[in-house]
Amino acid sequence: MPNPIIQVQEVNKEYGRGKNTVAALKDINIEIQPGDFVAVLGPSGCGKSTLLHVMAGLEQPTTGRILLDGVDVTLITERDLPKVRAQKIGFVFQAFLLIEDLTAFENVESVLWPSEELTKQKQEEMALEVLREVDMLERRDHFPRQMSGGEQQRVAIARALVNSPPILFCDEPTGNLDSKSGEGVMKIIAKLNKERKMTVVLVTHNEELSRYARRTLRMHDGDIKSDRS
Ligand SMILES: Nc1ncnc2c1ncn2[C@@H]1O[C@H](COP(=O)(O)OP(=O)(O)OP(=O)(O)O)[C@@H](O)[C@H]1O
C-alpha cells in the first residue's frame, strides 16, 4: 500500500466554551489513500463540514493532527498555510463562492499560485485548460450572474483545479443545483478522480451520491459510525 495522502489522527473539534460547548468532532481517525474517492455521509449537524474544513486546514482542530502528503498542516504557520493549501488542495463549496465582478476566466486565474517560471502566457493557458476540462471554455468571459448554478459550479471546480493539487475536497457541491446540473457536476468530479487520479473527499447528505465513491464513511454526532469500501 502507498502512504496515505490524508491522515486524520485523534482529531477533536469543539466550538464554544463551558456549558455551550459543542463537540463537533470526537476522536476521529481516518487514513485516505491517494486516488481514492471517499463519500462522507450523515445527517445535518453531524460534523461533515467541520471534518472537511479541518482536513483542508481551513479550521484548526482543538486537538489532534492532520497530515496531508505526510505534512502536518496543524503545524504550518499562518504565513505558509495559503501556499500549502494552493499546492495540495482544491475546495468546492455548496455556494460556489465565485467573485461576482470577475469573469469565469478571471475567477480561475485569480487563485493561480505565482512562481518564477510562470509567464503570463503560461498562466493564461493553464486557466483556459481547466475551463476546457469542465466544458466552460466558451463562457470564459461571462460573469457569475450570467451563468446558471451548474455552470458557476463548473467554473468553481476549474478554479479548484488550476494549481493541479492532488486532493479535491467537495462540500455538498450539488446542494444548490437541480438534479440534472448536479449530475453534470458529479460526472466532472468522477472524471477528475479517474483521469487526473485526484483524491476526492465528497461531503453530502444525499445517499444517492455515494454511488460515485469507492469508500463511504458515515458520521453521526461527531463520530464515524461506519467505513465501507
Ligand atoms: N462556528 C461554529 N460555532 C459553533 N458551533 C458550530 C460552528 N460550526 C459548526 N458548529 C456546530 O458543530 C456541529 C457540526 O456542524 P457541521 O457544520 O460540521 O455539520 P454538517 O454535518 O456539515 O451539517 P449540514 O449537513 O447541515 O451542513 C453542529 O452542531 C454545528 O451547530
Ligand SMILES: [Mg+2]
Ligand atoms: Mg455542512
